Amino acid sequence: MYSIKQVAAMLGIPTVTLRAWENRYSAVTPERTESGYRMYTEENVADLRWLKEQVELHQTNISEAVRMLKVNKLNPPEAVPTPIMAPVPTMEEAYARMADQIYDSLYNFQGERANGLIDFGFTMYGYDSMFYHVLVPILVRVGDAWEQGRASVAQEHFMTQLISQRFYQFFHLFPIYPHLPKVLALCPEGEHHQVGLLLFSLFMRKNGAEVLYLGANTPEEGIFPIIREQKIKLVCLSITSPGLLERCDQLVERIMNEFPHIRFVLGGKGYERAEHARYPQWIMPESSADWQSWMEREYLSERSPGARFGQANN
Template identity: 45%
Template sequence: MYTIRQVSDMLDIPAVTLRAWEVRHHAVEPARTSGGYRAYSEQDIADLQWLKRQTERDGLTISQAVAELRRQRSRQPGSAAPQHGAHLADCEQLRERLYDALAAFRSDEAKTLADLGFSMYGHDTMISRVFAPLLVQVGDRWESGEASVLQEHYMTQFVTQRCFAIYQVFPVDPQQPRALAICPSGERHQTGLLLFALFLRQKGMEVLYLGADTPSDGLEALIAEQRIGVVCLSLTLAELQQGALALVERLREAQPHLQFVLGGRGFAGVPAPYEAWTLEGQTEASAAQWERWYAALREHGRPDQAGMHGGERHG
């Protein structure tokens, strides 16, 4: 349940407007606490967001929007506010507000916004349309000097922690190959790797996630003991590319059956055969590439990597 202040902050609707929508138009009817304070449910928030979109994007008055909501509800009793999927504009607005809250180190507001996004859009949309673009945005602004090192670090940590929190939610399909996810020794940027590991977990693959700055000693034995079939490496530092490719060759020699996925701008420009193993970072455009890779893995046991070139901008 959410207070009127939280809802006002999340949806960028003044509290006085929320009260007017409730009293004059019966837009929503929030519950009341024992002290008489309004307590909004997630359904209330979804309805209010839909109503706001109708008034701002489609030009309806609030009374017209409420009437339309009731008409749609009467045709489908008990249904939620008609969403027709998560609108990209809504996700962009959520991402911008989340960025602003994190840039100002307003942790409570950022947590509330993220909670709202997960409740309304689900894991897939939040990861692909909010978190992944947010990481690219903060990386770009850090490189241009618009965001400080502390802001970049704080935002990255926030996204990483939220991703780890949902990592264990997805069930594992034992019929699928196991994956190992690492950043080679010296590489400390792991958010791109984490997003790809989440993609695999959502698909039911078990992922042994070792993350940033993984030492190479003992990897061959670990891969053999844990029956790893796919090794995912993420690299942002081009100067570490030669060492990373040497590690790939070492692992291939020890376990010829291994499949590799290389992501991150540090792998940009790699020669064959490594070029065919690269996947772009998760964006709207590259999401289909990830899906094609996974579909080929499921159908043939080894992805057809032809045409799957590129490099993730922020690994």
């Protein structure tokens, strides 16, 4: 007998997906302990593995896969042709296939189909995996296609806006902790790429910070009233072009002159490639895998000369 966490680890299926398949489609019926915890038999695990193969390898809708499973169980094995199974793809291959399908749908302005695929991906792979391994690569791909002339401005806007909306919806799933500093996230005027900013804003929301997300190409004149009225403590700026570095540094300086207690997080390839940055202490690591340790070191440590994330400024 296996717990739901053990089954999820064995099969690579998120626990939220296992529960959804059980509650919505009656895929399997695990036994229950006296405390109500699910316990899966070997047969349950085998059934779930078969369902996953149908969904991932043959692009079968989960409801249809469950129907096929029940037909197989009601009929003798010899009466039901056994499908020829291709090798199980790696998770990277599964993510790439999902990304291709969503990209093609968006490229052809098929918004409903794209949203359906994204919903299915959330159920199948979980939110984190979908964002980091599927949706973010799509946004990068969209930007490259636009720059290289393979996607029109209309296509780029449509694709970017739809995926960005899914990011915004995800923000509301996390609780906000009032003791954490309120964050303002933006790309300065002239910067139209916001993938890194979206990712970092999502990271901050997962850590419990309230984030006011202004997005790409934000005019400077609208920033100062927001900082003042919303009592912003931390400003996140992202640029992809090194050519915007000087403009961004000047914006940081003007904000500091007006609000001396404000602290910053600076990111994007524009800062990562900067050889002589004016504010190196606030530049985020390139890899998102290093963000948590960096934030704890730079903004939680009492030894930090900069701001302390999670600690109110006096």
